[in-house]
Amino acid sequence: xxxxxxxxxxxxxxxxxxxxxxxxxxxxxxxxxxxxxxxxxxxxxxxxxxxxxxxxxxxxxxxxxxxxxxxxxxxxxxxxxxxxxxxxxxxxxxxxxxxxxxxxxxxxxxxxxxxxxxxxxxxxxxxxxxxxxxxxxxxxxxxxxxxxx
Amino acid sequence: xxxxxxxxxxxxxxxxxxxxxxxxxxxxxxxxxxxxxxxxxxxxxxxxxxxxxxxxxxxxxxxxxxxxxxxxxxxxxxxxxxxxxxxxxxxxxxxxxxxxxxxxxxxxxxxxxxxxxxxxxxxxxxxxxxxxxxxxxxxxxxxxxxxxxxxxxxxxxxxxxxxxxxxxxxxxxxxxxxxxxxxxxxxxxxxxxxxxxxxxxxxxxxxxxxxxxxxxxxxxxxxxxxxxxxxxxxxxxxxxxxxxxxxxxxxxxxxxxxxxxxxxxxxxxxxxxxxxxxxxxxxxxxxxxxxxxxxxxxxxxxxxxxxxxxxxxxxxxxxxxxxxxxxxxxxxxxxxxxxxxxxxxxxxxxxxxxxxxxxxxxxxxxxxxxxxxxxxxxxxxxxxxxxxxxxxxxxxxxxxxxxxxxxxxxxxxxxxxxxxxxxxxxxxxxxxxxxxxxxxxxxxxxxxxxxxxxxxxxxxxxxxxxxxxxxxxxxxxxxxxxxxxxxxxxxxxxxxxxxxxxxxxxxxxxxxxxxxxxxxxxxxxxxxxxxxxxxxxxxxxxxxxxxxxxxxxxxxxxxxxxxxxxxxxxxxxxxxxxxxxxxxxxxxxxxxxxxxxxxxxxxxxxxxxxxxxxxxxxxxxxxxxxxxxxxxxxx
Numbered sequence: 122x123x124x125x126x127x128x129x130x131x132x133x134x135x136x137x138x139x140x141x142x143x144x145x146x147x148x149x150x151x152x153x154x155x156x157x158x159x160x161x162x163x164x165x166x167x168x169x170x171x172x173x174x175x176x177x178x179x180x181x182x183x184x185x186x187x188x189x190x191x192x193x194x195x196x197x198x199x200x201x202x203x204x205x206x207x208x209x210x211x212x213x214x215x216x217x218x219x220x221x222x223x224x225x226x227x228x229x230x231x232x233x234x235x236x237x238x239x240x241x242x243x244x245x246x247x248x249x250x251x252x253x254x255x256x257x258x259x260x261x262x263x264x265x266x267x268x269x270x
Numbered sequence: 271x272x273x274x275x276x277x278x279x280x281x282x283x284x285x286x287x288x289x290x291x292x293x294x295x296x297x298x299x300x301x302x303x304x305x306x307x308x309x310x311x312x313x314x315x316x317x318x319x320x321x322x323x324x325x326x327x328x329x330x331x332x333x334x335x336x337x338x339x340x341x342x343x344x345x346x347x348x349x350x351x352x353x354x355x356x357x358x359x360x361x362x363x364x365x366x367x368x369x370x371x372x373x374x375x376x377x378x379x380x381x382x383x384x385x386x387x388x389x390x391x392x393x394x395x396x397x398x399x400x401x402x403x404x405x406x407x408x409x410x411x412x413x414x415x416x417x418x419x420x421x422x423x424x425x426x427x428x429x430x431x432x433x434x435x436x437x438x439x440x441x442x443x444x445x446x447x448x449x450x451x452x453x454x455x456x457x458x459x460x461x462x463x464x465x466x467x468x469x470x471x472x473x474x475x476x477x478x479x480x481x482x483x484x485x486x487x488x489x490x491x492x493x494x495x496x497x498x499x500x501x502x503x504x505x506x507x508x509x510x511x512x513x514x515x516x517x518x519x520x521x522x523x524x525x526x527x528x529x530x531x532x533x534x535x536x537x538x539x540x541x542x543x544x545x546x547x548x549x550x551x552x553x554x555x556x557x558x559x560x561x562x563x564x565x566x567x568x569x570x571x572x573x574x575x576x577x578x579x580x581x582x583x584x585x586x587x588x589x590x591x592x593x594x595x596x597x598x599x600x601x602x603x604x605x606x607x608x609x610x611x612x613x614x615x616x617x618x619x620x621x622x623x624x625x626x627x628x629x630x631x632x633x634x635x636x637x638x639x640x641x642x643x644x645x646x647x648x649x650x651x652x653x654x655x656x657x658x659x660x661x662x663x664x665x666x667x668x669x670x671x672x673x674x675x676x677x678x679x680x681x682x683x684x685x686x687x688x689x690x691x692x693x694x695x696x697x698x699x700x701x702x703x704x705x706x707x708x709x710x711x712x713x714x715x716x717x718x719x720x721x722x723x724x725x726x727x728x729x730x731x732x733x734x735x736x737x738x739x740x741x742x743x744x745x746x747x748x749x750x751x752x753x754x755x756x757x758x759x760x761x762x763x764x765x766x767x768x769x770x771x772x773x774x775x776x777x778x779x780x781x782x783x784x785x786x787x788x789x790x791x792x793x794x795x796x797x798x799x800x801x802x803x804x805x806x807x808x809x810x811x812x813x814x815x816x817x818x819x820x821x822x823x824x825x826x827x828x829x830x831x832x833x834x835x836x837x838x839x840x841x842x843x844x845x846x847x848x849x850x851x852x853x854x855x856x857x858x859x860x861x862x863x864x865x866x867x868x869x870x871x872x873x874x875x876x877x878x879x880x881x882x883x884x885x886x887x888x889x890x891x892x893x894x895x896x897x898x899x900x901x902x903x904x905x
Contacts, residue, residue, distance in 0.1 A: 193694035
């Protein structure tokens with residue numbers, strides 16, 4: 122019988138500075154667990170995914186801010202976080218592009234999935250919407266993420 | 271106190287009363303008769319009541335009593351809901367929420383009298399159910415309206431959406447209806463069977479528990495008691511607010527209060543049947559305080575107007591209450607700030623401007639307020655690594671005065687992100703200066719406490735696997751095992767070798783880390799992280815160590831640049847004190863401004879009251895004069 126290897130044994134310690142943000146990341150993961158286990162009753166099929174997308178966005182934004190805005194974490198830690206799935210690299214890659222600074226999720230700019238090859242409604246700037254039109258996109262529950270808003 | 275019977279909607283009048291001038295009666299295709307107003311283009315199923323002849327309000331029906339005696343008239347809690355003449359009399363649209371029950375309207379679609387259903391736009395998106403609304407199962411509830419069409423060409427989704435809209439309307443309607451109901455009861459001192467009942471909307475009536483009678487209008491003997499009760503309550507409130515009793519409730523206030531009550535009663539009689547009218551009047555002369563009283567009684571439909579509701583809750587014309595109003599304004603401003611609104615957005619813009627402009631004494635510049643906010647963040651030991659949302663959710667900082675130094679949420683967030691950036695850099699610098707803490711040290715100390723030769727390594731590991739020292743990921747398991755084995759092996763050696771090893775270790779330490787001034791609590795990490803150091807038990811080791819340290823020479827001189835640091839610290843502290851003083855002064859100015867405003871308001875109100883009294887006097891004189899004149903002529 123092969124020896125059972127615990128996770129802790131094989132784990133390399135995370136890079137320096139991880140302990141600073143560990144608490145916040147733990148909170149995010151708790152929130153994520155809650156969202157995963159939340160009841161679907163009374164919700165639309167697509168609505169159940171909204172909190173998942175939202176928490177992922179928040180967490181990615183947190184790490185993005187720490188690295189690019191505040192320069193609070195090192196490059197090694199940032200890479201490690203991305204590699205270990207704490208942040209969505211694809212999403213962050215979009216945020217660096219002009220016009221996508223506030224992008225809610227990558228799915229909302231995926232034009233191949235829509236009938237008229239357009240982006241999601243949440244990408245439309247507020248001034249181009251009708252007055253008082255209240256939108257919430259289907260894929261992630263975003264209420265508008267155009268850069269000008 | 272439940273008022274189930276009073277919650278029922280008004281029923282149609284038993285006898286057929288004549289219609290008011292503009293109204294005409296028609297028959298709908300479904301067989302219902304409805305009424306149409308030529309001038310207002312309003313149509314309704316309710317038979318309109320002839321307004322000017324409406325009777326005085328019936329007493330509110332309380333607890334165990336029967337249904338209202340005058341059914342044509344809305345009870346106080348049934349709401350004046352049939353008054354705008356929409357649907358109320360057929361009753362209960364929202365509460366039963368079932369169109370079918372009301373007798374199949376709409377099976378054919380095309381809901382009757384081009385019906386303006388509902389409450390003058392109080393429900394749904396405009397145009398939903400609008401005039402020419404095509405109601406019913408096959409009907410299209412959608413915004414397009416589409417009169418008379420059988421909805422064949424319409425997509426299903428729209429149909430569904432329309433239904434949902436309808437349900438929404440029901441719920442909201444029900445909420446609205448259920449809004450007013452009795453909430454508190456209080457015994458009136460000195461008038462035994464009478465109690466004062468306050469409704470959810472802040473209206474009040476008296477109820478006799480013995481005879482089951484209720485009146486909006488306070489009977490003569492009860493009024494005194496109510497005034498007394500009000501006074502007591504006000505005093506209580508003041509005391510609670512300021513923590514000190516305030517003795518400025520003069521007799522004059524009481525007299526005014528009773529006057530107000532009578533005025534209220536009179537107006538209540540006149541205005542109850544038509545809330546719209548009374549509201550309009552209340553709007554016309556806003557300054558008049560006795561009108562508030564009237565609103566207190568009749569206001570029902572204007573629930574969406576918060577300022578009005580505030581006014582309904584106050585007994586209007588005495589000073590402490592006015593203080594309340596200002597307080598509310600202040601709180602509103604604070605709340606607006608909480609939500610990141612600019613001052614202009616909640617309508618107190620000029621005041622803010624005044625506060626900023628009227629600055630004398632210590633000026634509070636923008637940098638100062640920013641610095642204040644940063645001080646606040648520092649003082650609460652906020653972690654710069656946490657998110658802004660967490661800071662707000664925790665809400666620890668809200669209570670501090672410095673939180674309001676910055677006036678809106680956007681500025682606060684900006685300031686916070688700047689602060690956290692700086693703070694992180696600062697922390698990093700600090701950490702670089704600090705020598706790295708060896709993760710070995712706590713493990714070695716742990717070994718000293720717990721390791722025994724009786725346990726093999728796997729046993730030891732299993733036994734203590736929950737301890738943080740054993741879980742620390744910075745030390746590898748291999749190292750742990752190595753040190754453990756080494757330590758256990760050394761424990762088996764004779765004491766003399768252990769002692770000599772320790773002295774060798776001590777001698778190996780350079781003088782800069784281990785010298786005469788070294789205390790036992792702050793030993794160098796090279797010493798603490800060594801297995802040789804823990805081989806001896808602390809009881810024998812510590813005296814040895816102490817004697818060794820006492821024999822050591824003093825530390826080599828390292829000149830410290832502490833004076834500069836101290837200067838800087840002093841400067842920083844002084845700066846901070848100045849800022850805090852400035853903030854305190856601003857607070858004071860704000861208070862003063864508020865007081866001034868209050869005084870102005872009061873003065874204005876007083877003048878209005880005076881004017882009205884003058885007017886009243888003038889009117890009375892005129893009437894008397896006319897009467898007197900007529901009497902003379904008759905003679």
